[in-house]
Structure formats: structure tokens, C-alpha cells
Amino acid sequence: xxxxxxxxxxxxxxxxxxxxxxxxxxxxxxxxxxxxxxxxxxxxxxxxxxxxxxxxxxxxxxxxxxxxxxxxxxxxxxxxxxxxxxxxxxxxxxxxxxxxxxxxxxxxxxxxxxxxxxxxxxxxxxxxxxxxxxxxxxxxxxxxxxxxxxxxxxxxxxxxxxxxxxxxxxxxxxxxxxxxxxxxxxxxxxxxxxxxxxxxxxxxxxxxx
Numbered sequence: 001x002x003x004x005x006x007x008x009x010x011x012x013x014x015x016x017x018x019x020x021x022x023x024x025x026x027x028x029x030x031x032x033x034x035x036x037x038x039x040x041x042x043x044x045x046x047x048x049x050x051x052x053x054x055x056x057x058x059x060x061x062x063x064x065x066x067x068x069x070x071x072x073x074x075x076x077x078x079x080x081x082x083x084x085x086x087x088x089x090x091x092x093x094x095x096x097x098x099x100x101x102x103x104x105x106x107x108x109x110x111x112x113x114x115x116x117x118x119x120x121x122x123x124x125x126x127x128x129x130x131x132x133x134x135x136x137x138x139x140x141x142x143x144x145x146x147x148x149x150x151x152x153x154x155x156x157x158x159x160x161x162x163x164x165x166x167x168x169x170x171x172x173x174x175x176x177x178x179x180x181x182x183x184x185x186x187x188x189x190x191x192x193x194x195x196x197x198x199x200x201x202x203x204x205x206x207x208x209x
Contacts, residue, residue: 029115029130038187049109058080068143108131
């Protein structure tokens with residue numbers, strides 16, 4: 001690797017931001033997904049998570065909301081901390097871009113932000129069916145944790161950012177250009193999210209013709 005000018009990266013940061021509290025079992029939503037991360041049609045389920053990027057001027061925390069079938073990220077707002085605001089904005093952006101909810105599951109981890117009044121209001125008004133995995137479940141949100149792991153390894157922890165604005169630009173480009181367009185996934189048939197959705201549209205037009 002040294003001879004070829006390459007170096008390894010890790011998905012973990014040398015120092016994590018202050019961790020948020022976990023929601024208790026009583027506060028948490030039910031688990032209709034039950035680790036079944038598949039979907040037989042567009043917009044059948046959505047998964048959400050929040051990551052963290054270290055900069056010289058503090059933390060930047062991007063929140064993501066991703067469709068279960070194509071694995072396309074539809075919302076990615078960012079904030080200085082792991083709070084309910086970016087998580088709520090990600091859900092609202094995804095709802096606006098991908099159409100009405102109709103009671104489809106919205107899967108998240110058990111962070112306290114996910115059971116906040118702000119998220120609760122967004123969920124109720126949007127007709128969302130919240131879903132959370134079991135307490136201390138190692139794979140309770142594996143789909144989006146896999147995505148944020150790629151963002152951490154390829155972008156967030158691969159370099160030191162001078163400030164939040166620079167980090168936000170680089171992270172947005174990583175999500176949009178790599179995760180949504182180039183990066184292939186097993187779930188959508190080893191295609192990128194954009195390529196998979198394009199294929200689905202072409203097939204729908206062929207059937208309608």
C-alpha cells in the first residue's frame with residue numbers, strides 16, 4: 001500500500017461526540033419490520049440514521065433517510081449535534097420527495113432524538129408507522145448503519161476538515177455522487193440506487209406500452 005501511495009481508513013473516529021441517551025423500552029416504537037429489510041415495491045419502507053463528522057470547528061452530524069428497495073438517500077440535512085432537528089428534517093425531506101406515506105414503516109435506532117416530541121409530531125402528521133429494533137440489538141438498524149459506515153470510511157474520517165461548511169459540502173457530494181449514483185448494492189440487484197430506479201422506470205414503461 002505504501003508503494004502505491006495508499007493507506008487504510010477506519011469507520012470509527014479517534015474521538016466520538018458526546019453520546020445521546022438511548023430510549024427505554026417503554027418509550028420506543030414497536031418493531032413491525034423485524035429485521036426484514038427487503039421491499040417488494042418502491043417506498044414500502046424507509047430507514048434512518050445519524051452520523052458524525054469531526055472538523056476543526058466542532059462536530060457536524062448528517063442525518064439520512066433512505067428507501068428500503070433502491071437504497072437511495074432522499075434526505076440528508078446536517079446540524080452541529082445529534083439532535084432531533086436534523087432527524088426530523090431528514091424524514092420531512094424524504095416524505096416530500098418520495099410521496100405520501102400511507103402508514104409505511106420508518107425504521108430508526110433507539111436514540112433519544114427518535115422519540116422526541118418533534119419526531120413524534122412529524123410521524124403523526126405524515127402518517128408514518130415508526131419502527132425500532134430490540135434493546136441492544138446489534139443489527140437493529142443495519143441498513144442505514146452500513147450506509148453511514150461507508151460515508152465515515154470514504155469521507156468523514158479520511159481527512160481533517162477545517163470547518164462545518166467544508167465538511168457539509170464533502171459529505172453531501174459523497175452521499176449524492178457515490179452512495180446514490182456509483183456505489184452498487186446487493187439489495188437492488190447489484191446496481192446503484194439511481195441505476196436501479198432508472199431500470200424500474202424503463203420496465204414500467206415497457207409493460208405499459
